[in-house]
Structures are given as C-alpha cells and as structure tokens.
Amino acid sequence: CYINNCPVGGKRSIMDMEIRQCIPCGPGNRGHCFGASICCGEGFGCYIGTSETLRCQKEDYLLSPCEPSGRACGSNGGKCASSGICCTQESCVLDPICDTRSVFSSD
Amino acid sequence: CYINNCPVGGKRSIMDMEIRQCIPCGPGNRGHCFGASICCGEGFGCYIGTSETLRCQKEDYLLSPCEPSGRACGSNGGKCASSGICCTQESCVLDPICDTRSVFSSD
Numbered sequence: 001c002y003i004n005n006c007p008v009g010g011k012r013s014i015m016d017m018e019i020r021q022c023i024p025c026g027p028g029n030r031g032h033c034f035g036a037s038i039c040c041g042e043g044f045g046c047y048i049g050t051s052e053t054l055r056c057q058k059e060d061y062l063l064s065p066c067e068p069s070g071r072a073c074g075s076n077g078g079k080c081a082s083s084g085i086c087c088t089q090e091s092c093v094l095d096p097i098c099d100t101r102s103v104f105s106s107d
Numbered sequence: 108c109y110i111n112n113c114p115v116g117g118k119r120s121i122m123d124m125e126i127r128q129c130i131p132c133g134p135g136n137r138g139h140c141f142g143a144s145i146c147c148g149e150g151f152g153c154y155i156g157t158s159e160t161l162r163c164q165k166e167d168y169l170l171s172p173c174e175p176s177g178r179a180c181g182s183n184g185g186k187c188a189s190s191g192i193c194c195t196q197e198s199c200v201l202d203p204i205c206d207t208r209s210v211f212s213s214d
C-alpha cells in the first residue's frame with residue numbers, strides 16, 4: 001500500500017519492516033508507481049492517469065507499505081521522480097531541484 | 108507560445124486575436140500541450156516529460172499565444188486536462204473537480 005494510505009494495521013507495523021519501493025511500472029517496468037494513478041521513471045518521465053498507470057492501482061491491495069526513494073523536493077513531501085520532475089502521491093510538478101544536470105553543475 | 112511565456116510583443120497583441128488551444132500532442136494527436144513538457148488528452152490522461160511531450164517544446168517558437176480550454180481548477184489558474192486531472196503549464200494534480208463523473212452526478 002502507498003505509505004500514506006495504508007490501513008492502520010499496516011501503518012503500525014512500518015517500524016518493523018524495511019520500506020520498499022512501490023510496484024514497478026512503465027516502459028519495460030523500469031519505473032515505479034508514485035500513487036495509484038502516477039508512474040515515473042528516471043529514463044522516461046511521468047505518466048498520470050494513463051494506461052501505464054493502471055497497474056499502480058494494485059499497490060492499494062498489498063499489505064506492506066511502500067514509498068518512492070530519491071531526493072526530497074517540493075513542499076508536500078515530494079520526491080524527485082524523473083529528470084526535472086517532483087512528484088507526490090497525487091501530483092507532479094516541474095522542479096529544477098530534480099534536474100539531473102543540477103546534480104553535477106556548480107550553479 | 109504558451110500564454111504566460113509569450114514575448115512582450117505577442118502578449119500585447121493578445122487582445123486582438125482569438126486565443127487558440129496549444130499544439131496537439133499524444134496518441135493520435137488527440138491531446139493538447141499544456142506546457143513545454145506536459146501533454147494531456149481527455150481520453151488518455153497526462154504525460155509529463157515523456158517522449159509524448161517533446162513536440163510541446165515547439166509551441167515556444169510560435170508567435171501567437173495559446174491557452175488550454177476547459178473548466179478552471181486548482182488555485183494556480185489550472186484547467187481540467189483529463190478525467191480527474193488538473194494541470195497548469197508546470198504541474199498536474201489529481202483533482203476530483205475534474206472527475207468526469209462529477210459533471211453528471213448529483214453529489
């Protein structure tokens with residue numbers, strides 16, 4: 001389940017487990033679900049409410065909590081989801097903080 | 108050009124023209140660009156920073172201003188971009204206001 005939506009039992013047991021990434025999705029399953037309608041991958045960008053995100057609904061039925069990994073961004077607990085894109089469970093915003101180049105540049 | 112980014116000359120002349128939708132994009136070109144990296148369509152959801160959005164960069168080179176049509180949503184001048192999705196030039200957020208069903212339901 002997406003960590004913010006897990007049923008109480010699941011949430012209580014979070015302390016006991018290692019948080020995994022949410023289920024794989026997108027071209028070649030090379031991305032990960034960020035929410036029930038959001039799929040992003042480093043190499044391909046983000047899909048919202050498209051056919052690529054359909055499998056992200058399955059995460060709601062898994063008992064163990066999941067959370068995207070990656071650099072924190074935005075003001076609502078977002079994570080960098082792809083080059084230049086910051087996503088939460090419900091939104092994606094263009095964000096230079098997530099620009100791949102900014103990781104290497106000295107600006 | 109995207110209406111918020113048009114060069115001054117373009118912006119000044121807005122009053123004189125009918126604002127068009129931004130250039131078509133996505134599967135079968137059935138969607139429209141919302142920003143240089145965002146493509147959405149009623150039937151297919153939204154793409155952010157994917158291969159489907161590459162052609163949306165071309166809009167920056169057109170002189171006449173464009174603006175997505177549709178129902179207003181969100182707090183930043185967004186428009187409903189697909190079923191349940193509200194987008195601006197730089198972001199897309201899941202938003203029940205844009206739910207197709209809510210147009211017809213009596214809730």
